[in-house]
Amino acid sequence: TTNALDALSQEAGLSEEPVQQEKEAAGSGGGGGTWEVVGAGDKKKQRRKKQGPRMIAEDEDDEMGGGSERQREHPFIVTEPGEVARGKKNGLDYLFHLYEQCRDFLIQVQNIAKERGEKCPTKVTNQVFRYAKKAGASYINKPKMRHYVHCYALHCLDEEASNVLRRAFKERGENVGAWRQACYKPLVAIAARQGWDIDAIFNAHPRLAIWYVPTKLRQLCHAERSSAAAASSSVSGGGDHLPF
Amino acid sequence: TTNALDALSQEAGLSEEPVQQEKEAAGSGGGGGTWEVVGAGDKKKQRRKKQGPRMIAEDEDDEMGGGSERQREHPFIVTEPGEVARGKKNGLDYLFHLYEQCRDFLIQVQNIAKERGEKCPTKVTNQVFRYAKKAGASYINKPKMRHYVHCYALHCLDEEASNVLRRAFKERGENVGAWRQACYKPLVAIAARQGWDIDAIFNAHPRLAIWYVPTKLRQLCHAERSSAAAASSSVSGGGDHLPF
DNA sequence: AGAAGGACCAGTGGTCCGTA
DNA sequence: AGAAGGACCAGTGGTCCGTA
Numbered sequence: 026t027t028n029a030l031d032a033l034s035q036e037a038g039l040s041e042e043p044v045q046q047e048k049e050a051a052g053s054g055g056g057g058g059t060w061e062v063v064g065a066g067d068k069k070k071q072r073r074k075k076q077g078p079r080m081i082a083e084d085e086d087d088e089m090g091g092g093s094e095r096q097r098e099h100p101f102i103v104t105e106p107g108e109v110a111r112g113k114k115n116g117l118d119y120l121f122h123l124y125e126q127c128r129d130f131l132i133q134v135q136n137i138a139k140e141r142g143e144k145c146p147t148k149v150t151n152q153v154f155r156y157a158k159k160a161g162a163s164y165i166n167k168p169k170m171r172h173y174v175h176c177y178a179l180h181c182l183d184e185e186a187s188n189v190l191r192r193a194f195k196e197r198g199e200n201v202g203a204w205r206q207a208c209y210k211p212l213v214a215i216a217a218r219q220g221w222d223i224d225a226i227f228n229a230h231p232r233l234a235i236w237y238v239p240t241k242l243r244q245l246c247h248a249e250r251s252s253a254a255a256a257s258s259s260v261s262g263g264g265d266h267l268p269f
Numbered sequence: 270t271t272n273a274l275d276a277l278s279q280e281a282g283l284s285e286e287p288v289q290q291e292k293e294a295a296g297s298g299g300g301g302g303t304w305e306v307v308g309a310g311d312k313k314k315q316r317r318k319k320q321g322p323r324m325i326a327e328d329e330d331d332e333m334g335g336g337s338e339r340q341r342e343h344p345f346i347v348t349e350p351g352e353v354a355r356g357k358k359n360g361l362d363y364l365f366h367l368y369e370q371c372r373d374f375l376i377q378v379q380n381i382a383k384e385r386g387e388k389c390p391t392k393v394t395n396q397v398f399r400y401a402k403k404a405g406a407s408y409i410n411k412p413k414m415r416h417y418v419h420c421y422a423l424h425c426l427d428e429e430a431s432n433v434l435r436r437a438f439k440e441r442g443e444n445v446g447a448w449r450q451a452c453y454k455p456l457v458a459i460a461a462r463q464g465w466d467i468d469a470i471f472n473a474h475p476r477l478a479i480w481y482v483p484t485k486l487r488q489l490c491h492a493e494r495s496s497a498a499a500a501s502s503s504v505s506g507g508g509d510h511l512p513f
Numbered sequence: 514a515g516a517a518g519g520a521c522c523a524g525t526g527g528t529c530c531g532t533a
Numbered sequence: 534a535g536a537a538g539g540a541c542c543a544g545t546g547g548t549c550c551g552t553a
Binding site: 341394395396411412415416481484 | 544546547548552553
């Protein structure tokens with residue numbers, strides 16, 4: 026906890042070279058099952074490129090010394106439950122594991138806030154992402170986590186349906202983007218069964234409640250509810266008269 | 270609701286002259302008991318004054334036409350429960366009434382958001398203040414409401430104690446600032462009785478839950494808890510040994 | 514001196530788009 | 534073409550301080 030406290034009390038330093046850490050993309054080719062996650066790659070300096078005509082001294086050492094490349098996480102592929110991705114890929118169990126890690130980081134941030142009597146986040150906020158980065162989990166970032174939230178939601182709310190979908194998309198050789206898109210539909214169906222309140226559905230699930238409902242999922246639920254309501258009113262005639 | 274929808278869908282226009290509305294500071298000298306609240310004063314243009322050297326064409330009509338002054342709400346004075354402030358003053362029942370109004374505005378904003386399938390605020394946010402202004406309640410503003418939140422909290426959580434305090438401070442002829450300061454102490458005492466969790470206390474009260482816990486109140490609770498803990502550990506000796 | 518509130522500012526939620 | 538994520542941006546929570 027002492028270390029954690031330190032990590033939080035310093036600000037995120039973008040200008041100083043960050044301390045390098047070891048990594049071999051946890052889970053991408055390793056043993057299997059338990060993810061021994063540590064810090065990430067070789068990233069260096071990536072200074073701002075756009076934003077106005079600020080050009081002077083912009084690229085003092087843009088060559089990065091000895092040709093080491095800016096490192097990213099390996100891309101995800103559709104894997105079935107329990108399957109470990111081979112080659113320079115990460116599997117979906119690993120993806121979902123990242124959400125559990127974020128939850129752990131949130132809990133740490135919450136504990137620190139409570140100790141200090143500061144306001145205590147209930148969601149995975151920017152502060153939590155900053156904390157995760159400081160704690161060495163540089164492979165966690167906001168755009169990625171937000172991108173796949175609804176996939177994780179399906180995994181939480183109906184693991185069986187999620188597994189079926191994963192197997193089907195793996196079998197068909199679909200890419201991650203296609204699988205990701207396909208995750209919306211069963212979620213909307215779940216919302217339909219529960220009165221369309223997707224926020225309530227997220228909040229009722231302890232591991233999901235800490236994630237913001239994705240805008241697109243919210244919109245899909247709303248659109249689907251509207252057209253369902255229109256359809257059910259049109260079967261009774263479609264006019265202004267009372268049903269039945 | 271149609272009007273409400275319109276009000277929300279337009280952005281707050283700072284540059285255009287806002288539509289003028291009638292007002293005679295509701296409750297400041299009126300009948301008594303029920304606040305017939307409407308729009309506010311004569312405010313005009315108040316464009317930015319600081320922020321850089323942007324000077325050109327800054328004050329095309331700074332004289333405001335015919336000498337009409339920029340209008341503010343009358344200041345609050347300490348009144349006892351049920352008492353209506355006389356002269357160019359507002360009483361504390363009116364102050365608390367503003368919090369109830371904000372709650373009504375929040376509920377309207379929530380209803381609109383639900384209809385539209387947008388994310389739904391649980392607190393009085395900037396959006397709600399903007400909505401209130403559009404709806405004609407220009408006497409409601411964020412700095413004022415935040416300033417007195419803890420006073421309203423005491424009123425909600427222990428109306429009897431709040432009333433006693435009001436009578437005492439009125440009798441002593443104290444000003445609003447002194448009364449406001451004095452509201453902290455009984456709140457900290459309430460928190461002490463309930464395990465020091467001021468957020469939980471706010472959230473447990475339906476009318477209070479929509480307000481952010483004021484920073485200073487949170488800090489006071491934290492400081493008081495710490496010193497209470499220190500005191501209770503020092504009576505048992507003050508050392509590192511176990512109590513008892 | 515006491516008080517009301519416009520306006521500022523650091524850090525947020527959200528996601529685009531230059532990058533690999 | 535498909536995907537990861539730095540970095541941007543509009544609007545937020547918070548409150549200072551020029552104003553009356």
